[in-house]
Amino acid sequence: MANVPVHEWTLLEAARKVREKEISSRELTGAILARIEALDPIVHAYVTVLAEGAAAQAAACDEEQAKGTLRGPFHGVPIGLKDIFCTRGVRTTCGSRILRDFLPPYDACVAERILAAGAVLTGKHNMDEFAMGSSTETSFFGPTRNPWDVSRIPGGSSGGTAAAVAAAMCFAGVGTDTGGSIRQPASLCGVVGVKPTYGRVSRYGMVAFASSLDQGGPIARTVADAAALLGVIAGYDRRDSTCVDIPVPDYLAAVERPVKGLRVGLPKEYYEGEGLSPEVRAAVEKALKALTDQGAVVVEVSLPHTEYALSTYYLIAPAEASSNLARYDGVRYGHRAEGASGLIEMMSRTRAEGFGDEVKRRIMIGTYALSAGYYDAYYGKAQKVRTLIRDDFTKAFEAADVLLTPTAPTPAFRLGEKTGDPLTMYLSDIYTIPCNLAGIPGISVPCGFSSEGLPIGAQLLSKPFREETLFTAAGAIERAIPVRRVAPVRG
């Protein structure tokens, strides 16, 4: 193990080595910045690299440590953030032209917490514009590439974060998940991604896409790293009224717990669809075997309203988005169209120029779904179906402690393969969306590779606020199927 390169260390290893003065934060950060400089021109995981800022932060960490103070558990360790989290004085674009030069005067709660834990911020990760997409191709700043095969997409919308973590251009990152935006790219990039229970992580300062579904969560190379990072960012924040005030357990301790007797539910609807690739199915079955080999028991469960999840999601999320994104009108900040002759022209041209096609498509769908005369048939109905989907899970969790499913129906697809067909693109999230509608937590953990060498992830779901169970099950899969986590980037 002595010759493992610095950038390949896990988050926890790196943190321990800084703490024990085996390495300075400056050296550690330097190694990561060098890695970014070498690989990011190929992968394009970052919208903004904070080379100087990170070096300065690292130097400050070293100085403080020399005086005997450690900021927190990640003292001096380089971590990145999806460019959806506001960072004071550091531009926050949300992958959009409309926020191309936006400098927030405040930090998101997640940013505050990772900085308070001592993290060195490497930069802001690329993403689908306003988190709308499953491939990171809708970013105004150009697509991110999958580090395992740069002709392929990394998934999305947190594709930049997943790619950066997989390519070892940071030790971990925080993404957001509205319909699978953490788990799907984690699966496609061969890393661990956690979508916490709705209300577990504060949304304050996280640019809103669909407020009732959005949740921030960790992306890391190991289950333990993800557990540690969630422990830092989770917890009550009074600035978010939907954030729940219950104590944060020791997630890290859950990773090593035995799975003996754990009831693993297989929702049959998730395995029946035609879109599931045989290779993904086989990999998930291996993950199941890993669990049963360690004493877990299998139960079959049913989530009968699964087939309505996608259409429900594509009413609720765009409806909320149409309202959330209305504030980008060119009046106070962000892009403003030049030369408009009046208010209405200024606003419409600003939005026409500032938003990309996918964002416009969803704003239009959402506006329509909320319109007088259509509300009951669309948004109102979708909310009712959402309740049924939630009830499905409540019932399933009477029989099972965790549900095991594929994270995505296929491994990473090629750039441009689905951009012309939004509906096919939307199907990438078919297994991840119900979790957001139900508000429950989910994790994607690597469980194998396709014949083409592309990573495959398994998804685990649990009851609200039982992230510990997810870490326990994911930890068992990880121990049984030790796959390579750092991608061999080849331009």
Place this chain on the structure above:
Amino acid sequence: MAFETVIGLEVHAQLSTRSKIFCACSTAFGASPNENTCPVCTGMPGVLPVLNRKAVEFTIRTALATSCAVQRRSVFARKNYFYPDLPKAYQISQYELPIALGGHIDIEVDGGTRRIGITRIHMEEDAGKLIHEGEFAGAQASLADLNRCSVPLMEIVSEPDMRTPEEGGAYLRRLHDVLVYLGVCDGNMEEGSFRCDANVSVRPVGREAFGTKVELKNMNSYRNVEKALEYEVRRQVELIEDGGEVVQETRLWDANAGVTVSMRRKEEAHDYRYFPDPDLLPLIVDDSWVEELRGTIPEMPAEKIARLEAQYGIPRYDAGILASTRALADFFEASAAIYGGNPKTTANECVHWKDAVLAGTLSPETIAHAVEDRERGTISATASKKLVELVLSTGKPFRTLRDEQGLTQLSDASALDLLVDKVLAASPKEVEAYRAGKEGLLSFFVGQVMKESRGKANPKVVREVLKRKLG
């Protein structure tokens, strides 16, 4: 054809909380533009609203004072529209499920009482203000001041129960008094703390169905509300009498021209795409909170008027004036407690010195002593007025000033005897003429005695002594 007017009023009252409804910014009036703003009330990306509990309390207290049913669960919705004074491009407002439903207040018109129903009370946030450089149309630039953004408002919607503009005015005044009594709104119409829109329609007398209603906006005083309603009723009646039809629309009151002007027709109305705000949880109000707040509701104006009338035997009109301001009524009761005497005199004094009372520069003792000294004849009405003025200018106690200034009246008949004798002795001709029947000369003698006493004699007693001596 005779027409009946139907009026419903929507009042927007600013809740007098120190901070805004969804952020910690100050609500103070008169700050420099955009001074009272933060990322939350200026709609920056990713920020979230957090409900101000005080604003909820104020609204619940209003609901209780107007006999509304406080709803256990109410929901904030988003009202979506684009405008530069609305940073989020939606206003957070309770829509389908407001915090209070079904109340009423009683108003007095033509000596009788009318009960005006309250449909609902809901909470919402205010928008900012635009200042245009040049005329609105073709302005060189428009400046946005977002200080008012997210200032807490309460909208109180009445039933269409008012039948005359006067009833409309009476309802507004009574509602205003209730809110100020509760201390939930400062009631300042000029600063926009208490605003009113009206729905007006007319129908032939005897017909059940309502006529087409017109919404009136931009009336910033009671007088304007009444004038606008009068104008609009006349306009609608004339329109119908000329064979026309009232169009459902929103009209603005132009106070200078004294007319209402069409702003937008129904078909131009916005689709606000209301939906529950996912950033805020449903507002749950439990019974114990409501009961706790019920204990903080003071006596309301109508009850107070009735009680003052009964308890002090003062005319209803006087009680009404006293009760129009809670502080004035409290002052009256404090004065009357110090000196009982004739409460009508005390009431008159309180009303006379209302400005000073409300400014807090007079104490109830001052009025009580002034009334007592006058009723006992120790001082004259003129002296009383002069002394109160001195209290206001010097701050010294009333009775100290009375003694210092030597304004005590000579009311002692025996002391006056000497003065009267002196005056009569100096005017033998007049005495003779009086006794010969020229009774009008009595005033002459009174005047002479007053002069002799340098104004200190009690004219009533002087008159009695003179009559006795001359008779």
